[in-house]
Amino acid sequence: MAEIIEERRSNFIHDFIDKDLEEGVYDRVQTRFPPEPNGYLHIGHAKAICIDFTTAEKYGGTCNLRFDDTNPSKEDVEYVDSIKEDIEWLGFKWDKCLYASSYFDFIYDCAVKLIKLGKAYVCDLSADEIRRTRGTLTQPGENSPYRQRSVDENLGLFERMTKGEFPDGARVLRAKIDMTSPNMNMRDPVIYRIAHVSHHQTGDKWCVYPMYDFAHPLSDAAEGVTHSLCTLEFEDHRPLYDWFLRELSIETPPRQIEFARLNLNYCLTSKRKNLALVDNKIVSGWNDPRMATLSGMRRRGYPAEALRDFVEKIGVSKANSVVDYGLLESCVRDRLNENAPRAMAVLDPLKVVIDNYPEGQTEEIEVEVHPGKPEMGKRKVTFSRNLFVERDDFMEVPVKKYFRLFPGNEVRLKGAYFVTCNDFEKDENGVVTCLHCTYDPESRGGESPDGRKVKGTLHWVSADDCFKAEIRLYDRLFNVENPSDESQGSFENNVNPDSLVVLENSVVEGGLKNLKPGDSFQFMRKGYFCVDTDSTDEKVVFNRTVELNSSWK
Ligand code: ATP
Ligand code: MG
Numbered sequence: 165m166a167e168i169i170e171e172r173r174s175n176f177i178h179d180f181i182d183k184d185l186e187e188g189v190y191d192r193v194q195t196r197f198p199p200e201p202n203g204y205l206h207i208g209h210a211k212a213i214c215i216d217f218t219t220a221e222k223y224g225g226t227c228n229l230r231f232d233d234t235n236p237s238k239e240d241v242e243y244v245d246s247i248k249e250d251i252e253w254l255g256f257k258w259d260k261c262l263y264a265s266s267y268f269d270f271i272y273d274c275a276v277k278l279i280k281l282g283k284a285y286v287c288d289l290s291a292d293e294i295r296r297t298r299g300t301l302t303q304p305g306e307n308s309p310y311r312q313r314s315v316d317e318n319l320g321l322f323e324r325m326t327k328g329e330f331p332d333g334a335r336v337l338r339a340k341i342d343m344t345s346p347n348m349n350m351r352d353p354v355i356y357r358i359a360h361v362s363h364h365q366t367g368d369k370w371c372v373y374p375m376y377d378f379a380h381p382l383s384d385a386a387e388g389v390t391h392s393l394c395t396l397e398f399e400d401h402r403p404l405y406d407w408f409l410r411e412l413s414i415e416t417p418p419r420q421i422e423f424a425r426l427n428l429n430y431c432l433t434s435k436r437k438n439l440a441l442v443d444n445k446i447v448s449g450w451n452d453p454r455m456a457t458l459s460g461m462r463r464r465g466y467p468a469e470a471l472r473d474f475v476e477k478i479g480v481s482k483a484n485s486v487v488d489y490g491l492l493e494s495c496v497r498d499r500l501n502e503n504a505p506r507a508m509a510v511l512d513p514l515k516v517v518i519d520n521y522p523e524g525q526t527e528e529i530e531v532e533v534h535p536g537k538p539e540m541g542k543r544k545v546t547f548s549r550n551l552f553v554e555r556d557d558f559m560e561v562p563v564k565k566y567f568r569l570f571p572g573n574e575v576r577l578k579g580a581y582f583v584t585c586n587d588f589e590k591d592e593n594g595v596v597t598c599l600h601c602t603y604d605p606e607s608r609g610g611e612s613p614d615g616r617k618v619k620g621t622l623h624w625v626s627a628d629d630c631f632k633a634e635i636r637l638y639d640r641l642f643n644v645e646n647p648s649d650e651s652q653g654s655f656e657n658n659v660n661p662d663s664l665v666v667l668e669n670s671v672v673e674g675g676l677k678n679l680k681p682g683d684s685f686q687f688m689r690k691g692y693f694c695v696d697t698d699s700t701d702e703k704v705v706f707n708r709t710v711e712l713n714s715s716w717k
Contacts, residue, residue: 175480177219177421181391185223190390190416193225197251197258198232198380198394201243201364203435204450204457205250207471207492211426214475216393217256226259228387233265234379236363244364246450250458254468264374264383265365271374271382272326274412275337275356279318283411284355285311286321287338294336297343298351304344305351311340325358328371332358339378341407349404353377381405384418392420396484426478427486430640431456432647437655446659447641453696453707454641454663464638465684465694465709466492470499489640496710500684500692505533505540508578508623509672509687509706511635513552515627518583520602521549526628529609531579543675546629547580552671553624554689558599560588567619569599575620578688582607582618623688629674633704635667636696672704679704686712 184190197216199205205213220227229251233239251258264271278284287310289297299305313321318337325335337356345351355378360371374382384392392405399422409417425433432438433456441447441455450457453464461471474495478487526548533540553569562570569575574584580603587600606613610621641647641663647655676685681697691712696705 176482177215177393177423177480178222180419180421181219181223184419192390193220193223194388194390195220195225195393196228196230196384196387196389198230199247200232200235201240201247202235202238203243203439204246204459206433206435206438206456206458207428207431207461208426208433210254210458210471211475211478212395213251213254213256214472215423215480219391219393228260228262229258230262230264230383230387232376232380233263233363233365234373234376236373237359237361239364241364246459253458253462254471262387263365264379265363267383267386268366268370268374270386271379274382275322275374276319277412278339279322280315281411282315283340284318284337285313285340286318286325286335288335291333294354298348299343301348307343308338308352311352325356326372328360330358332360334358347400347403349377349401350407353404377401377404378408381408381418385409385414389418392418394420394422395425396422396482397425398422422482424481424484427484428456428489428492429486429645430489430642430647432655434648437648440656444656446656453636454638463697464707465682465692466496467499470496473499486646490714493710493714497692500686500709504684504686504692506535507673507676507685507687508545508625509633509635509670509690509693510552510554510623510625511667511670511690512555513669513671514555514558514596515598516551516553517598517600518549518551518603519600523549525549526626529579545579545673545675546626548626548628550627551624552627552630553599553622557622558585558588558596560596568622574618575622576610576618577624578621579610580624581605581610582612625671625673630671631674631704633670633672633706635670635693635706635708637665637667637708639663684709
């Protein structure tokens with residue numbers, strides 16, 4: 165008897181499984197994650213992955229990764245590899261990595277068996293004719309004129325289909341169920357089609373391929389899956405799933421259970437649509453940090469744990485809904501807040517001269533790497549006469565409640581000193597080019613020497629100890645909440661033109677060394693950033709992962 169080894173928040177799927185185990189329908193739990201390798205995984209898949217793997221885990225069972233590769237013309241090994249990488253990154257280990265195509269012999273034998281049972285027939289209608297005679301939700305379909313072919317004729321034709329004697333689309337194999345069924349999926353669905361295409365796993369062995377609805381239950385059965393978890397759009401396919409298993413007398417047939425898809429606002433959770441973004445060069449690739457793909461989110465700096473937290477938070481339900489992107493961001497922020505080392509970077513630098521600080525002198529100040537985690541130690545930042553502060557931390561004429569730099573005002577430079585702005589320089593266009601300040605040597609460490617208070621604390625970097633970096637700021641990729649809703653125009657026309665802003669001249673404190681892609685930091689007051697894969701020895705590129713506070717409200 166399977167035993168619960170890990171306590172997780174229970175859900176309706178677990179309730180089904182508990183009941184199955186109690187009633188002895190199964191004596192173990194086995195699940196699978198069955199992606200079609202026709203694109204990169206997106207955040208919606210993260211939900212399915214977490215559900216499939218954690219359900220198996222909870223019952224001490226196993227979860228396989230199975231590529232549902234029954235549509236070779238749209239599939240590619242590039243996608244197979246990326247899917248594996250994404251699942252491993254999320255932190256899950258599959259028991260076996262399998263392919264529906266490994267079961268093609270078995271699935272083929274099942275088709276032959278159905279023909280012999282008088283439950284499948286070769287149909288010569290075209291795809292259009294099949295669609296036309298299928299009926300509608302309110303009208304029954306019509307029987308195909310080929311429905312009464314003899315078993316022998318069907319076996320002969322199916323064999324000739326398999327041998328490549330007919331062109332694509334000439335004939336199909338259909339299950340013989342009920343053209344009047346209220347469930348359209350039961351109206352003699354196509355189960356095999358001719359496609360003269362090479363397959364990324366089986367090469368040119370086959371020119372007939374099973375349809376998804378036929379391959380799926382049989383792959384589940386061949387593999388010993390007990391609980392086949394999938395999204396709600398397959399609910400209407402369940403009678404067909406069960407029909408195949410019943411007609412083929414599969415022992416201990418798997419049970420399909422459906423849950424709601426994850427929809428996230430401002431995001432596309434569809435491989436096909438994401439492929440269009442890539443193909444039309446609206447984004448730089450599948451892993452563009454603005455994409456709702458797992459590879460995009462990883463590159464953007466979203467921690468895998470944050471994605472798992474997010475899936476846990478939204479829970480498993482049977483009702484479709486749209487989740488607010490802000491919830492995902494808050495999970496990202498929570499994880500980064502906990503783990504990311506702190507540093508200072510000035511995104512839009514304005515030069516500052518500390519006029520009373522000796523030329524050529526520098527000093528090192530120790531500050532904590534993480535205020536909540538003394539075990540992460542201290543880092544050294546350099547203070548010197550020439551500094552940079554953020555351009556918008558100065559106003560020539562301050563607005564009300566502006567506590568940052570303006571002539572006559574004193575602020576704290578984080579961890580360093582109190583400084584007072586005395587003067588500034590402008591170029592011929594009236595753009596401020598340099599601030600002149602004085603510092604109070606008694607305020608080292610940013611401590612008030614005499615109890616006097618300042619209201620502003622600014623980040624800064626030393627011009628003598630910093631490096632230039634490119635910083636990429638991201639905003640939502642779409643201007644509309646539901647980019648899939650075509651009534652608002654095609655999603656390609658709703659792209660936010662400001663979704664990527666590149667800052668070429670940012671400066672980062674010099675102490676950040678040996679940076680590797682994926683390293684995350686909190687840049688004080690500016691958000692969480694991670695080193696991008698575009699970084700070179702000459703130039704570091706940072707992505708802003710998320711701002712410090714939600715901008716989604
Ligand atoms: P897409 O439309 O993006 O191609 P799909 O459902 O066709 O999605 P599959 O590769 O067939 O993609 O999906 C693998 C598994 O992931 C399936 O079990 C599917 O139900 C699940 N899945 C796909 N999208 C979502 C989503 N948005 N939320 C939850 N699960 C999903
Ligand atoms: Mg699909």
